[in-house]
Amino acid sequence: MNMTDFVAGKDVKIVASIDSDPLLQARIASVLGADILEIRLDLLEIEEAVQAKKLFDLMDQQDELPRIATNRVHAEGGNWQGSEEQRITLLEDLIPYADMIDIERKSPDCLRNRLVEEAKSQGTKVIMSSHFFESTPPEKEMVAILNECTDKGADIAKLAVMPKKPEDILELFHAALQAKGNVCVIAMGELGRHSRVVACRYGSLLTYGCIEKPVAPGQIRIDQLKMALENIV
Numbered sequence: 001m002n003m004t005d006f007v008a009g010k011d012v013k014i015v016a017s018i019d020s021d022p023l024l025q026a027r028i029a030s031v032l033g034a035d036i037l038e039i040r041l042d043l044l045e046i047e048e049a050v051q052a053k054k055l056f057d058l059m060d061q062q063d064e065l066p067r068i069a070t071n072r073v074h075a076e077g078g079n080w081q082g083s084e085e086q087r088i089t090l091l092e093d094l095i096p097y098a099d100m101i102d103i104e105r106k107s108p109d110c111l112r113n114r115l116v117e118e119a120k121s122q123g124t125k126v127i128m129s130s131h132f133f134e135s136t137p138p139e140k141e142m143v144a145i146l147n148e149c150t151d152k153g154a155d156i157a158k159l160a161v162m163p164k165k166p167e168d169i170l171e172l173f174h175a176a177l178q179a180k181g182n183v184c185v186i187a188m189g190e191l192g193r194h195s196r197v198v199a200c201r202y203g204s205l206l207t208y209g210c211i212e213k214p215v216a217p218g219q220i221r222i223d224q225l226k227m228a229l230e231n232i233v
Contacts, residue, residue: 012200012229015068015208016222017215019043022055023062025211030063032211033226038102040215041071041090042080049093056097066099068127076104076131077216084108088115095124102127102158105149116153127206128154133188133217136161136168142175150181156205160186160216169195173202188217196220197228 015036016029022044026037039055046052052069059067071087072078080087088111091101101119103112105128112128119126128149137145142159149157157179163169169187176185176199184206187195196207196218207229208215209222220228 012204013206014222014225014229015206017208017210017219019215023058026059026062026065028211029222030065032222034065034209034222036066036068036099036206038068038070038208039098040078041069042073042078043215045079047082047086047090049090052090052094053097056094067097068100068102069094069098070102073104076106076129077133084111088112091115092118095119095122098124100125100127100155102129104128105130105145105152112152120153125155126153127156127158127184128152129158129160132159132161134162136163136172136187139171139175142172143178146175146179146181146183146185150179154181156182156184158184158186158206160188161192162189162217163187163192166191168192173199176202176204179203186216190218193218193220196225197232200229201232 013035015038016034017038017040018025019040069091071080071091073080092115095118101124103115116126130145146157146159161172169192172185172187176183182205183203185199185204209225210219
């Protein structure tokens with residue numbers, strides 16, 4: 001996937017989070033209008049590279065949508081049960097199969113850096129993510145987080161926060177405008193639900209939607225998200 005595919009504010013990509021029955025969900029996501037599939041290895045309870053590679057091969061036969069490999073820890077909203085070494089190694093094994101790899105900013109430095117270096121060497125893009133499920137950091141801190149991800153090799157720095165008041169969302173958007181690299185910003189929960197539609201106006205390149213039940217707080221169904229985006233982009 002070439003970064004020129006992303007045009008901030010004009011061509012935001014809808015990402016479908018795949019968390020169960022992956023082949024069926026992938027077909028539905030495509031019909032609903034998703035541009036990219038996020039394969040949630042942790043929620044699919046995929047722990048072995050052989051199993052993951054087989055799934056990606058089957059998806060290759062089914063459709064041509066780009067795929068993000070994601071393997072979340074509990075602290076970042078995931079369900080991975082193994083060690084950090086095992087988690088990162090599984091992502092590394094999928095670098096030749098995925099278009100993008102999502103790695104958390106707070107992952108151990110040595111493992112994160114190793115993954116980023118390997119992804120870069122094979123031309124696979126890196127999303128580096130940070131999640132705040134209880135609060136929204138101060139604006140300056142959010143800018144620093146986004147820039148840190150870019151400095152550490154992210155092709156897209158992703159920041160998801162939980163707003164407590166409308167001003168939190170405005171500060172998130174302002175942080176996105178100040179960041180020096182490509183970003184994806186999300187205000188979670190009901191208060192931030194509209195951010196999944198309008199964040200593209202502030203430079204956010206990706207927006208995440210669901211097929212049925214939300215995978216993250218405030219997610220909007222893909223077809224509804226696509227319709228809303230078509231009315232503003």
